[in-house]
Amino acid sequence: MSRRTVAELSRSLARGEFSSTELTRDYLSRIKQFNGVYNAYITVTEELALAQATAADQRRARGEHGPLTGIPIAHKDIFCVQDVRTTCASKMLSNFISPYNATVVERLNAAGTVTLGKTNMDEFAMGSSNETSFFGPVRNPWDPERVPGGSSGGSAAAVAADLCAIATGTDTGGSIRQPAAFCGITGFKPSYGRISRWGMIAFASSLDQAGPISKSAEDAALMMNAIAGPDSKDSTCVEVAAPDYMATLNDSLQGLRIGVPRQHLAEGLGAEVESALQAALKVFESLGATIKEVDLPNSHLSVSAYYVIAPAEASANLSRFDGVRYGYRCAEPVNLEDMYKRSRSEGFGSEVKRRIMIGTYALSAGFYDAYYIKAQQIRRLIKQDFDNAFKDVDVIIGPTTPHTAFKLGEKNSDPVTMYLEDIYTIAVNLAGLPGMSIPAGLHTHLNKRLPIGIQLVGKDFDEARLLNVAHQYQQNTDWHLQRPEV
């Protein structure tokens, strides 16, 4: 039963085929069995899970249930869960017990989900391979020699290896979509401002957005219905009520105008990814969509702009980790400066320190205009590119990543090659648009099958359309049902 989608599990629970407690025990035993291999979880909250499962079963018995009641879920360890260790995969927070719940967690708790644990990730969400975690790398369930992608690598691996029914993730430059592509599952990043960031530990505040990592578009819609919408605790969360994302899943794609960015089909795109994309476009055509090329002329600037804006914001966001009030404090500090220096030097990993330094530099007197202001100008140009493209099309479809999952350690020596892994996803964050990765093929390489993802990008707050397009594709293909041999 652990392989089923949330929608299927929900129906089974409703029919009484099994209880949430039984389902939860099944997942917990799978975690015990396989987490040693994949390292998808940092913390397993067995006691909390069983208590929530019991409560969910009671709710169901009383008839007070919704589609997510009793569904076992995993939270990326970037979300604060009250009274549970919340580490952000950093030594800095390895002893931090959150005193409160993130809004996303609060809303999922209210919907009756069962928290199995906290998933591994790149430290403070900084990375594209999940190798920067203080708690060790996550391994890709399709090939344990390979990375699951990052930063939501633990969530993606947990969903792909059926160590949970669905998971939460966060996406700053591709951190939901890229691991979803590498792990052969569905990853959804809503528009900036659609979901509250309260309780989600900030990496880059103007780019971070929470979203579901799931086994299907339908499951993503189910979770979106629970978590999307205004929150008075987050000023950047829009005040417009979210629609019912389930209501439009089955709308026809007849007449849908799909744009394919010319720049995404250019040099650097792996042949296997390109052919999977072309095959997917054929499927959409057969469903009544029309395809045209669109232009995103400034997309080549997105990685550079991103690696100014995100580190700049991060350099300030991470200042609070100073050893004063909570988190890691060095042993025997001799004075204040020593405490700051050693707590932060010892508490942060090298990628985090690299980005704090880049960000601090970019914001420094004398460099601010050349870096930060310039990057913001590029950001506006990128948004304009999308606005122009969306005059003619409803959805933009392209590759999620240039290649399939790479090997552990393969891209560690040069941070820039690693940063380029997010070349197709980053612009979407800079523009604040909804983006999604869905499985669209498997590439067989040395007897290993590796998933290929395609990316769907929608207009501002047009999440419903993206989920509809993805769901219709999944109704007509079975890539999303493929599972690795665990």
Place this chain on the structure above:
Amino acid sequence: MVWETVIGLEVHVQLDTKSKLFSGSSTTFGAEPNTQAGIYDLAMPGTLPVFNEAVLRMAVKFGLAIDAEIGRRSVFDRKNYFYPDLPKGYQVTQLAFPTVGKGSLQITLEDGSEKVIGITRAHIEEDAGKSLHEDFQGLTGIDLNRAGTALLEIVSEPELRNAKEAVAYLKKLHAIILYLGISDGNMAQGSMRCDANVSVRQLGAKEFGTRTEIKNINSFRFVERAINHEVQRQIEIIEDGGRIIQETRLYDADKDETRSMRSKEVANDYRYFPEPDLLPVVIDEAYIESVRAELPELPNAKRARFVSQYGLSDYDAGVLASSREMANFYEEVVKICGDAKLSANWVTVDLQGLLNKSDLDISQSPVSAARLGALIGRIKDQTISSKIAKTVFEAMLGNEQSVDEIIESQGLKQVTDSGAIEKLVDEVIAANPEQVAQYRAGKEKVFAFFIGQAMKVSKGKANPDQLNALLLQKLKG
């Protein structure tokens, strides 16, 4: 060499809101350490700011009061620096787009002349917590109750030319803030704090000298003393051939000196950038007009009205309008007694003298406006003379009796019975034949002697006008 002092003030005013700038935590002063710090104030991971709208209204109110440009779109920025009482490692403030832009304040100098001081800007920002260095055996305690409290930082142009002007500016600012009710303005508790940028230059020089910043001056008196000290220190250094270092200095009130805190030459680079957790604050005309409608009458307008409505001198009107409470007290007195000029004299001279002597504020006045009004009313209706009124006033301090009861019980009522006065006049004339002769010989100055004698005999109770008339008549006769 003649030196000119150049002073600019940065005044931090703690806005009187129930909750903090970006969190719902309470702002009450004096609570147990760290009991008023919520998870945002503690900079718990994942917490976010939510702007307290009450702060915006107060800032706009202040902006309108100093006739400033109001930022239609103000933007919060992060100012980055590490300090243990700054939990986030950055302070949220406004750099390029403050809520209040250029404005001005009119101050009255000692010679009674007016000077307009430019205000560069006033921006909204959050306060830090407090580091407590005592009581922890070499360690530092952190109290975050104050962290995140809303401040309005009011920055003046460098247009103040001596310590007295600086104090006058500060007092005017203080009055406006109290008029507006946006802060309690309590300097001792830190609700109003002043940093002074001070430099000296040769009189007539175009360029400013190197300035130092004196931090944390917490009373009007200390502002004057700290600036005077710093000016003296700078002049001495320059005259000895030295040069002023741009630095931050702390005023030590106990030793009455300033001393170096940190040099700006190794200053922090604050790496300001727009706070991505908050949206720009956009306000429209309608909002501004709704705030304008709430504005009380301000000191200058009140002063002008006192001159035109009550016929007061500019000086008296200025003194009375200098604080909202003083002005209200005065107008209540006028309402009761109906004599604006007498009321002005009594409030600015007699009452103010009393308050100064006992170091009291008008709000703590031992004589209520109602009682003072009643007293002046009795002067006006000639029940008592102005002179006797002072006796009654003294008596009022010691007991709760009404003005009439005091006059009655102490027999201070003025004698207006013309028969009695005539008898008095006759007695005085009869007793002083020599002076009568002098007067009648043309030495009219002697008249005052007869008034004095008559008043002495009547214990000051004779109606002066009647006494005057009768004396004149009888002496001439």
